[in-house]
Amino acid sequence: MVVCEFRQPQQYYLITKTKMAHNLLYYNIxxxxxxxxxxxxxxGALILGTLLGNSLVCAAVGKFRHLRSKVTNFFVISLAVSDLLVALLVMPWKAVAEVAxxxxxxxxxxxxxxCDIMCSTASILNLCVISVDRYWAIASPFRYERKMTRRVAFAMxxxxxxxxxxxxFVPVQxxxxxxSVVTWPNSSTDQHIxxxxxxxxxxxxxxASSLVSFYIPVVIMIVTYTHIYLIAQRQIRHISSLERAAENKETKVLKTLSIIMGVFVCCWLPFFVLNCMVPFCSSGAGLLCVSRTTFEVFVWFGWANSALNPIIYAFNADFRRAFISLLGLKSPLPMALFTCL
Structure with missing residues (x-):
């Protein structure tokens, strides 16, 4: 009787432990x-949004002649193509790998x-070229009209x-x-390369690649957009007779430029900071390194900039009317949150 009393709780304990293990496994799965x-x-939603936005920009420029007649729109279409390539050649493959x-x-x-390095770099460099183009257009409008031809735009x-x-492609090939050795902080050693x-x-x-792809372009963008704001501020104060109206226009310009730079920096700066840190993590440099998951999240933050660029750079009045026509909308779209300078 004593033996039975001893085994019964033990069997019950083993059965309970097995059920708990199965339940835990099921929960984890x-x-x-x-x-x-x-x-x-x-x-998937991010990829579709990137494809839709940049495809609309390309389709609008391809269909409407008045959009092609403006040289500055060639820079916008180049940006849209680079972002479209990010959505086609880069994002889908990584998304499948993330899920699998x-x-x-x-x-x-x-x-x-x-492809990842080329498309992302092309997108950022196109943003830099757009900032330079807008600076020239505002700083020297008459010279800009004479000098900024299609040939110059295509050269840039x-x-x-x-x-x-x-x-x-050259360094990768x-x-x-x-x-020399593929390593990652906090990675499991049993994973095959x-x-x-x-x-x-x-x-x-x-x-070197971070300097070319981000740090030098972002410095150029900060300088050009700062000068654009200062020039616009002087012009607004000179033209506007009402002080309050001038202040409102200055605030609008400042908001626009802040959105342009803020979105770009928030999307790409974390990645490029980590991109320069991670290679030193396994070299005993004593840096505070991040997990693979954190790094991958900021990679997607950078690519998300390609989904936001059409909203920021192509939602002026001309493009909005073109989008309405392409989408077959009868009622006018609400005013965009961003206006292009």
Whole structure:
């Protein structure tokens, strides 16, 4: 009788423990699947939004002649093409890998890394070119009308794309961008390298590419937009006879420029800061490194800029009317939150 009393609680304990383990496993699987579904839906919505916005810009310029007649719109279409390529060549493959939990496309990784660097850099350089174009248009409007021809615009666009191509495919194809050993802080050691697709940048390439792709362009954009605001401020105060009206216009210009720079910096700055830090994490430099998940989140933050660019740069009155016509809308769209200078 004593033996039975001893075994019965033990068996009950083992059965209960097994059920708890099964329930915990089921819960973990359910949470993982739910997380993958939510991740897939969010990334899919971002990709579709990027495709739709930039496709509308390209279609509008292609269909309406008056949009093609303005030289400044060539810079906008170049930006839209670069952002469209981000949505076609970069985002979908990474989204599948994020949901699957591994890189399922094998040797395509190298080509994908090159496309990622090229398209992202081209998008940022196009933003820089747009800022320079707008500065010239406001600082010297008469000279701008004479000098800014289609040939000059195409030359500026060509330089941006050539530079993006040069710092992406050339180093990647020659393996100049890679580290000798693929490592990552907090990564599990049993993961095989071919199940992941990491850029694995060496410190020299990480810093050099970040300078060309972000830090130099963002400095140029800050300088040009600061000068644009100062010039616009002087012109508004000179033209406007009512002080309050002048203040309102200055505030509107400041808000527009703040949105342009704020969105760009918020999207890309965290990634490029980490992009320069991560290569030093495994070298004993004593830096405070981040997890892979944190890094990947900020990668998507950068790509999200491609979805926001059409809203910021192509929602002036001409483009809004073109979008209304393309979408077959009869009632006018509400005024956009952003106006182009």
């Amino acid at each position: 359910s949470v993982l699947v739910s997380r993958q579904i939510v991740t897939g839906c969010c990334l 939990g591994f890189w399922p496309f094998g040797a395509f990784c190298s080509a994908w890394v090159a 666009i060509g330089m941006a794309w050539t530079l993006a191509l040069f710092i992406s 020659l393996s100049w961008h890679k580290t 071919w199940y992941r697709c990491d850029s694995s940048l060496n410190p020299l390439y990480a810093i």
